[in-house]
Amino acid sequence: MMADNGPDAMFVAGGTDLYPNMKRRQQTPKVVIGLTHVNELRTAKGQPKDGVVLGANVTLSEVTNDPRIRDAYPAVARAAELISTPLLRNMGSIGGNLLLDTRCNYYDQNYEWRKAIHFCMKKDGEICWVAPSSPRCWAVQSSDCAPVMVAIGARVKLVSTSGERMITAAELYNDDGIRHLNKRPDELLTEIHLPPVNGWRATYWKLRRRGSFDFPVLGVAVWLKLSKDGTVEDSKIILGGVGSHPIQAITAERMIAGKKLTEELIRDAAQAAYQPAKPLDNTDFAMTWRKEMARFYVAGTLRELAAQN
Amino acid sequence: MAGNNGGKRGLRVVGKPFVKVDAKAKCIGELKYADDLFLPRMLHTKLLRSTVPHARIISIDVSKAKAYPGVHAALTGADLPPITYGALPVSEDEYPLAIGKVRMVGDPVAAIAAVDEDVATEALDLIDVQYEPLPVVTSIQDAYSMPEPRIHEYGELGNIHRRQVYEFGSVEAGFAEADHVREDITFYEGSTHLALEQHASLAQFSHDGKLTLWTSTQDMHYLHRHLAKVLEMPASHIRVIATPNGGGFGGKCDPFNHEIVVCKLAMVTGRPVKICLTREEVFYCHRGRHPVLMSTKTGYKKDGSITAMHHRTILDGGAYGGHGVASTFYTGILQPTTYTLPNYRFEAVRVFTNKAPCGPKRGHGTPQPRWAQEIQMDKIADHLGLDPAEIRKQHAIAPNSITANWIRIGTLSLRQCIDKVVAGSGWKDKFRKLPHGKGIGIACSAYMTGTQTPIYYNKLPHSGVQLKLDRSGGVCVFCGSAEIGQGSDSILAYIVAEVLGIDPFDIRVVTGDTDLTPVDLGSYSSRVTLMTGNAAIEAAERVRHMLREAVSAKLEVPGERLSFADRRVFDSQNPDKGVSFVDAVCLAEEKYGTLGTTGSYKPPAAPGKYKGSTIGPSPAFSCTAAIAEVEVHPETGIVVVPRVWIAHDIGQAINPVLAVGQIEGCVYMGLGEALMEEMTYRGNRNLVHKFPSFLEYKSPTTLEMCDVITYLVEEPDANGPFGAKEVGQGPQLPVPPAIANAIYDAVGVRVDEIPLTPDKVLKAIRAKAKGQEGRYGPSVFPTCPMPPAMVVPTPFQGGDGKALEREPAVSKK
């Protein structure tokens, strides 16, 4: 079907992202291909020691409640559990979540509203209202699971009539509010491969206004490999919700490499990690405050992981 | 007091937690809201709304839309008589569909009636409107600096809609007497009602020329008058039915353009026509909380007593008048009703801006000044080293007094309310004693139970109730009040049941229908229980008198010995001797013929006699004390409110469960306004509303809602039915300032601007850490030319309620 209808067609899983967007005429597919009844996409296979494989259509509630995920991948379970409301988690899929459209409160508005500001380049217009002098779109990567998948090094399988390919979660995302996915529209996301659990630890912290409903305006996912004495052997510090893709805080990662996570080092790393966050005035909360919070959240996640023994 | 047969003893229904009469229908989804109504051949309406904030309309072409298959009619302003309407007679400045110009993004420009909503929506795209943009007035500052272009042709000057200046006593003399004088500039952001039900209306025009409108309105009576005016029809040919409202909070008080438009479309097409607004459109209807900038200068003595207050407010009114002139009064006129205030000067300005119009939202105009005064009281107590609960208690206004601005206060148990929350919260062990980051704060308020004057001048009753009884024993209560979820239908049943000694379940209540029910002014201003209740008591007592006479003759027992209880009428000295209620009704019907009585209510006259003195007075004042506990995260500024203790003097709870529900709802709304709600616009982007959606306009979810510990203080007021006073609005007032005061107790900073978002709290914390003033809030109060004050000597000065004659030279200026 996808091959027949080309760019006018879109896949839909739970529809919790796509349908509201269609209602607001942000996304306007002519053909929508439902995936709900594709059973192959609905299962979770494997054991943590070799890595668990999640079908793209496993719901967020199922991810949250799967004992393998809860025990061995608590960061994934936590990210999924923090998404929106129980109702949406029953409908929304993990695949749809990773492919969630980027968000911007100049864009996630209905047609008449967007017409009133004269549309923006993400849909129907030419300019970016958040940064009018900018040639690009700064809509925000807003999936809770995306930064976690990037941090833990998950891989995704993309299938189309021209074959299949495995890429890392990090490779899936692109720093652009419009072309935010390195995935062709005709490619179906079928599986998400969580890495084997072999001594690493990870966590996820989410900032949002309210305890339910709200998209992240900052999400910090941290993955650490510590030696027996607590020295950092490897790490990933990923910031979500503050740019068009999950942002890797490389300077901070380098700073902690080979060292023990003392309080002082945590503070320095957090200071370094918040620099690449680029929040703009297109989500909830004051943008400067959101940037400040990145520092606080990175410190918090590192502290939490350092204390786990 | 009305309805009270000798105190609280013997009350069987009043004061008991009876189930609401509409509860089950609501729970199982049987209740029909306006959008649930369907009529055969019904058409659906969509409105084309302005996409520009301020512009002249050059042309509108609906020809393509009219020709679109499925479209039955397309209207523009030219298709309606050029007659304006608006909530208040002094500011009738709205057209159902724009004529000549648009004043905000969202102003309706054209309307389509089509076979379904989708077709109507598609047809909207075919309408061509040419606008000539005008400069946009985005804020109070703009309105002050841009007299041209005027948003409206009327108003005081330029884009200043209203100005008013009153001086009661002499603030200068009061300040001279004070030990200290302080001035605080504060801001209270606008917010919207967020009723779950979106506005919906259905109109039908019958072949005999009569019009019926079913609509989600709080104020059916006023709407009825506006329809007659704008549609140029006799009111007697129009029937308005107020469908049950899925929440109102003041958002459904104004007459709305869509209500008039569906009526016109029904007349044009000859078919029933419905509209249900989208959530975004409800944001454009708005009429919510005015953003208000305030300057409050107060003189006080060492003991915390206030010698004078000079209170100035500027309201950002949005694009239309609506109830705004009343809102403007309310940003100051109730200031003297909480603590003793001998000298008071009040200056208020309302400006027009190209935003959704503001109006009445729970507390109508009073949460803002209450916020200003209550956070200032906290600063005064802090400065004097006094306990803020104690100084409030000491200077609380005395019951049965008259304020500086000639408002008569009846019962007012503010001191008892303070005692309740102080004891319940463990205030004495907590205030200034909690660890850093945790805090506790107090605030108080008083609020009116209905206004003394109706919206348009008349001497008629404010509320009417009609009772019909017949040989079945059935009792039917008719009243023009609108059930908006607050329980007004139930109150009628409880009160009539109490007077007649039957069960509320025996009673059928018919409300909100201009053809069937006597006039009630509507569900606003916390008036309904008091006014419909008093009218219901009068009607019920009249019919009880008839039953009593009839039963007395039959049983040969003197009428005054007969009791009405347990569905019987019996000899109180020999309870076995009696008749059933049904038999009593039969006896009365035999004696008097068909049974029916009426009752009506009009508030007592107020002592003030100066121009404007009709706004503020009320038959009875409620009062509230609230203590909030907060947790403030010093590194993020995030504020969490785990608990609020709140005590409210309600006079007499007709139903304590409903009363507590109202109080918890008030705390919820107060919490939302305090912490997150913001009706904000993109000033630099065509002045669009920042986020007209339920997801991005932030209000608390159940997870953010605090625990509420409620105390009902019941001291019956002579003017209330069974002594009852209001509970629907007043309890919201102290919540935001109590939270702000608790933040100061927690981390030692003042945030003088609502909402108390974490970025503001953090800025204040950072400023303090740097040795600067630990405060976030406005510091400039703009001024505009003001007319001379109306000077009114106070009761304490021996005044007579009238204003002093103005010097002719001054008044000519």
Ligand SMILES: Cc1cc2nc3c(=O)[nH]c(=O)nc-3n(C[C@H](O)[C@H](O)[C@H](O)COP(=O)(O)OP(=O)(O)OC[C@H]3O[C@@H](n4cnc5c(N)ncnc54)[C@H](O)[C@@H]3O)c2cc1C
């Ligand atoms: C009120 C509200 C709050 C929300 N809050 C959050 C939140 O806090 N955090 C968060 O992360 N998300 C949130 N969401 C977004 C959304 O609910 C979730 O991201 C959800 O997981 C999306 O999954 P879905 O199956 O419903 O996606 P869909 O809407 O079905 O699809 C989303 C996108 O992915 C594509 N797609 C789906 N499956 C496949 C596939 N197998 N192969 C290829 N393409 C596919 C679709 O074409 C579409 O573009 C919220 C949504 C709403 C409406």
Ligand code: SF4
């Ligand atoms: S970031 Fe700019 S271009 Fe992208 S959606 Fe927002 S306004 Fe449009």
